[in-house]
Amino acid sequence: MRIALFVTCLADTMFPAAAKATVLLLERLGHEVVFPEEQTCCGQMHINTGYQKDALPLVKRHVKTFEPYDVVVAPSGSCVGSVRHQHAMVAGADAGLAARASAVAARTYELSELLVDVLGVEDVGAYYPHRVTYHPTCHSLRVLRVGDKPVRLLRNVRGLDLVELPAAEQCCGFGGTFSVKNADTSTAMLADKMRHVLDTGADVCTAGDASCLMHIGGGLSRLRTGVRTVHLAEILASTEA
Amino acid sequence: MSTFLGMPVHAPRGVGHLRGDESFPDAARTALGDSQLRRNLQHATTTIRGKSGRVIAELPDWQELRSAGSALKSYTMAHLPELLEQLEEKVTAAGGVVHWAADANEADRIVTDLVRAAGEQRVIKVKSMATQEIGLNEALEAAGITPVETDLAELIVQLGNDKPSHILVPAIHRNRSEIREIFLRAMPGVDPKLTDDPPVLAGAARRYLRETFLSTKVAVSGANFAIADTGTLAVVESEGNGRMCLTLPETLITVMGIEKLVPTWQDLEVFLQLLPRASTGERMNPYTSMWTGVTPGDGPQNFHLVLLDNGRTAVLADEVGRQALHCIRCSACLNVCPVYERTGGHAYGSVYPGPIGAILSPQLTGVADNASLPYASSLCGACFDACPVKIDIPSILVHLRNQAPHPRTEAAVMAAAAYTMDHPRLYRSAQRAAKLSRIAGRRGRGLPPPLNGWSASRDLPAPPKETFRDWWRNR
Numbered sequence: 001m002r003i004a005l006f007v008t009c010l011a012d013t014m015f016p017a018a019a020k021a022t023v024l025l026l027e028r029l030g031h032e033v034v035f036p037e038e039q040t041c042c043g044q045m046h047i048n049t050g051y052q053k054d055a056l057p058l059v060k061r062h063v064k065t066f067e068p069y070d071v072v073v074a075p076s077g078s079c080v081g082s083v084r085h086q087h088a089m090v091a092g093a094d095a096g097l098a099a100r101a102s103a104v105a106a107r108t109y110e111l112s113e114l115l116v117d118v119l120g121v122e123d124v125g126a127y128y129p130h131r132v133t134y135h136p137t138c139h140s141l142r143v144l145r146v147g148d149k150p151v152r153l154l155r156n157v158r159g160l161d162l163v164e165l166p167a168a169e170q171c172c173g174f175g176g177t178f179s180v181k182n183a184d185t186s187t188a189m190l191a192d193k194m195r196h197v198l199d200t201g202a203d204v205c206t207a208g209d210a211s212c213l214m215h216i217g218g219g220l221s222r223l224r225t226g227v228r229t230v231h232l233a234e235i236l237a238s239t240e241a
Numbered sequence: 242m243s244t245f246l247g248m249p250v251h252a253p254r255g256v257g258h259l260r261g262d263e264s265f266p267d268a269a270r271t272a273l274g275d276s277q278l279r280r281n282l283q284h285a286t287t288t289i290r291g292k293s294g295r296v297i298a299e300l301p302d303w304q305e306l307r308s309a310g311s312a313l314k315s316y317t318m319a320h321l322p323e324l325l326e327q328l329e330e331k332v333t334a335a336g337g338v339v340h341w342a343a344d345a346n347e348a349d350r351i352v353t354d355l356v357r358a359a360g361e362q363r364v365i366k367v368k369s370m371a372t373q374e375i376g377l378n379e380a381l382e383a384a385g386i387t388p389v390e391t392d393l394a395e396l397i398v399q400l401g402n403d404k405p406s407h408i409l410v411p412a413i414h415r416n417r418s419e420i421r422e423i424f425l426r427a428m429p430g431v432d433p434k435l436t437d438d439p440p441v442l443a444g445a446a447r448r449y450l451r452e453t454f455l456s457t458k459v460a461v462s463g464a465n466f467a468i469a470d471t472g473t474l475a476v477v478e479s480e481g482n483g484r485m486c487l488t489l490p491e492t493l494i495t496v497m498g499i500e501k502l503v504p505t506w507q508d509l510e511v512f513l514q515l516l517p518r519a520s521t522g523e524r525m526n527p528y529t530s531m532w533t534g535v536t537p538g539d540g541p542q543n544f545h546l547v548l549l550d551n552g553r554t555a556v557l558a559d560e561v562g563r564q565a566l567h568c569i570r571c572s573a574c575l576n577v578c579p580v581y582e583r584t585g586g587h588a589y590g591s592v593y594p595g596p597i598g599a600i601l602s603p604q605l606t607g608v609a610d611n612a613s614l615p616y617a618s619s620l621c622g623a624c625f626d627a628c629p630v631k632i633d634i635p636s637i638l639v640h641l642r643n644q645a646p647h648p649r650t651e652a653a654v655m656a657a658a659a660y661t662m663d664h665p666r667l668y669r670s671a672q673r674a675a676k677l678s679r680i681a682g683r684r685g686r687g688l689p690p691p692l693n694g695w696s697a698s699r700d701l702p703a704p705p706k707e708t709f710r711d712w713w714r715n716r
């Protein structure tokens with residue numbers, strides 16, 4: 001299958017490892033990955049901070065960039081959530097754009113959705129000999145409803161010891177600009193998330209969103225906990241060789 | 242031809258409790274430092290979440306009930322004028338008197354005048370959000386009338402000179418030893434040997450309240466529902482104190498937001514299943530009191546219904562935001578909210594805290610007067626899943642953020658960012674220039690405000706050697 005990568009601006013700039021892993025994983029599974037270079041950012045930060053007018057050109061750009069492709073994948077539940085649930089709304093009165101945005105959204109998948117629902121694989125042949133806990137990010141869980149797809153993928157990774165995260169479904173406190181505008185409340189939420197991660201005894205905390213991992217990982221690093229955050233794509237891309 | 246009467250007005254300033262003194266982040270900072278508050282809240286919300294989750298799981302048709310509740314509320318909002326007139330007609334025909342209050346000032350004045358006309362100096366009160374919203378207790382006190390709250394938690398708040406911090410459990414921020422201290426300090430005639438055993442505390446409140454019930458001639462209540470086609474009012478409660486207030490006095494005055502309507506008697510079937518499970522985690526609430534006007538020789542012989550707007554029509558005028566009027570005040574969204582669980586209700590500055598408060602208060606007052614509230618959420622979506630009438634709170638938050646006044650610098654940064662991201666070549670050079678390590682110092686500790694809020698407790702990732710797109714080009 002020919003799959004267009006929607007890299008997300010955060011993975012592109014700060015977490016290229018997650019994006020590279022997405023490419024290498026899909027290629028290993030026998031698919032062709034293309035990267036439309038006109039893409040930049042889906043506009044979620046602008047939309048969620050109250051700047052829909054500024055987001056409009058970004059939505060237009062996104063739609064135009066990905067319109068030619070049958071299948072689009074992003075290593076982020078949050079950005080796919082924005083494409084699926086916000087782009088048509090931002091298009092607003094421009095009914096033509098809204099319809100095109102909805103059409104692109106219908107073909108855009110978060111990585112675990114693409115693997116399990118579209119490609120029909122749960123065992124991607126990965127090897128990752130670590131004790132891992134999985135944090136279901138809010139937008140994967142409650143906007144996209146990916147359910148246990150990521151966990152099913154992780155259970156099939158050889159060598160991986162998956163430990164359940166207590167109170168897993170509680171938000172880590174990131175929330176985009178929430179973590180800056182309400183930094184104290186965000187930190188209080190992060191403190192509880194870190195406590196739960198540490199309680200598992202895992203050496204790796206994984207998730208499907210680089211943004212939440214940046215937040216959790218930033219806290220774990222500041223406290224020198226020795227626990228690191230790794231994107232789901234990187235785990236699934238790892239092999240024995 | 243129709244006449245344009247202008248846009249509906251917001252709730253007025255200077256009266257009631259819809260606006261806080263501080264922004265949410267400032268108030269939250271104080272609350273987060275209160276370790277007793279944090280413990281009380283965490284314990285209470287965790288307990289109630291568990292209880293509610295268990296009884297909801299028993300119902301095979303919970304999702305269908307939610308959809309039915311949502312549809313009934315949408316219908317009601319679309320037909321509000323006709324339904325309100327129908328309610329007025331039915332209540333009047335049944336011997337009640339209906340008053341229309343455009344805002345908090347009018348409602349306070351109507352109630353105060355009615356109590357004066359009855360020649361009374363004291364009223365008993367059923368727990369009611371609407372009367373808290375309009376600051377009725379303060380208005381009555383200013384007129385020399387003593388309001389006595391009879392809901393146990395509301396009484397704790399009143400005796401403690403405190404403010405409610407939860408829709409359902411106004412004293413959720415207090416634990417039993419704090420309650421004991423409040424009673425000892427402020428409850429008339431309390432036994433000085435009072436312990437902090439919950440039954441003992443409840444017993445003390447009961448003794449104090451019984452006397453008041455039997456000697457007060459006017460009661461003030463809110464309403465959970467009003468049925469348009471019968472003129473029936475309904476109050477749902479756990480303690481039975483509401484039932485006392487609704488049946489013992491000679492005069493009953495009910496203050497109700499105009500959105501509390503349901504079209505028909507049968508519609509209650511849906512809401513009476515949704516409300517107790519979502520709010521207290523009970524299969525059925527212990528007391529449901531319903532009355533239609535006046536019944537000669539039985540219950541209050543004078544009944545007044547005050548229909549309150551106070552900004553609600555303005556909410557109804559907003560196509561996206563109007564869903565907030567579907568709220569049945571169950572408080573499920575508070576109990577599941579990770580922000581509320583940590584900051585408590587006072588940080589929201591309004592009688593409506595938590596996720597519903599973050600979308601309702603700014604709409605009632607106009608967003609400019611509560612500009613920080615739409616941002617008091619990480620948009621995690623737990624509230625939407627919990628809401629028994631399926632209010633899409635995260636989408637309304639995003640909608641209100643789009644209307645909120647933005648700080649000048651932030652707006653400039655956002656516009657510049659959008660411009661850059663709409664020009665791939667600029668974007669690429671920005672990526673390269675964003676040597677975050679250099680401007681940010683050691684893992685972000687050198688960031689300027691407001692970004693230092695992030696770096697106070699979190700490291701920034703070390704910037705990668707190359708961006709993804711550079712890697713892609715070079716592979």
Ligand code: SF4
Nearest residue numbers: 568569571572574628
């Ligand atoms: S918004 Fe929904 S969950 Fe929140 S109090 Fe209202 S009805 Fe309950």
